[in-house]
Amino acid sequence: MRYINRLPKPQILVEKEQHWTSQFLSSTNKRPDSSKYRHPDILATLNSMSFHKCFYCEQKLKGVPSEIDHFIEVDERRELAYNWDNLYLSCTNCNNKLPNKSISVKDALDACFDADEVIEKHLYFEKECIKARGNSNIGAKTIQKYKLDTIQLDLLRSRKLTDFYNVLLKIKDLQIKQKRSSLTIDEKEKLLQFANNDSSFSLMFKLLLRKIGI
Numbered sequence: 001m002r003y004i005n006r007l008p009k010p011q012i013l014v015e016k017e018q019h020w021t022s023q024f025l026s027s028t029n030k031r032p033d034s035s036k037y038r039h040p041d042i043l044a045t046l047n048s049m050s051f052h053k054c055f056y057c058e059q060k061l062k063g064v065p066s067e068i069d070h071f072i073e074v075d076e077r078r079e080l081a082y083n084w085d086n087l088y089l090s091c092t093n094c095n096n097k098l099p100n101k102s103i104s105v106k107d108a109l110d111a112c113f114d115a116d117e118v119i120e121k122h123l124y125f126e127k128e129c130i131k132a133r134g135n136s137n138i139g140a141k142t143i144q145k146y147k148l149d150t151i152q153l154d155l156l157r158s159r160k161l162t163d164f165y166n167v168l169l170k171i172k173d174l175q176i177k178q179k180r181s182s183l184t185i186d187e188k189e190k191l192l193q194f195a196n197n198d199s200s201f202s203l204m205f206k207l208l209l210r211k212i213g214i
């Protein structure tokens, strides 16, 4: 999870949010109309905010089914069904989060509210496995609520780590051949790219790069 800077409300919501909300509130429908909140402009804005990644696990969503998640469940707050601040982009795993009754969103980290420094205080990685830092209850609840420790996610993170170490090994080989210990600007850039906001699982790489002093 990384902090996500929410972009301004898409025009379609500026125009329709109130109307759609009152329609839904006066209906007996259990769920809001997904064809409305999945409007292409809404989806496109959420995708640009997160660089096409799930807000919770940072999995890239290109070629992977993505969902628009109601951060606060519609069951809890029907009036937030089409509220821009309540719409998050999610992979199917994270959208299958534990309901507020089990773990409230208030007890977990929020990518659209918590700064990177806060997120890093509560979460870290041992290889590809996500952990709560120290005795962080918020970290533990975040992992539990959004199921950030599934085997499937471990596998995806592990594959990405392999990519990273392959790049690092090539650089180390070249350093030995050229009898130098420092990194060239290009080499440093190649490694730092893994921690860029637009890379998958960038928090894991941000912390790893810091740990190995890059």
Ligand SMILES: [Zn+2]
Pocket (backbone or CB within 6 Å): 054, 055, 056, 057, 058, 059, 090, 091, 092, 093, 094, 095
């Ligand atoms: Zn996810």
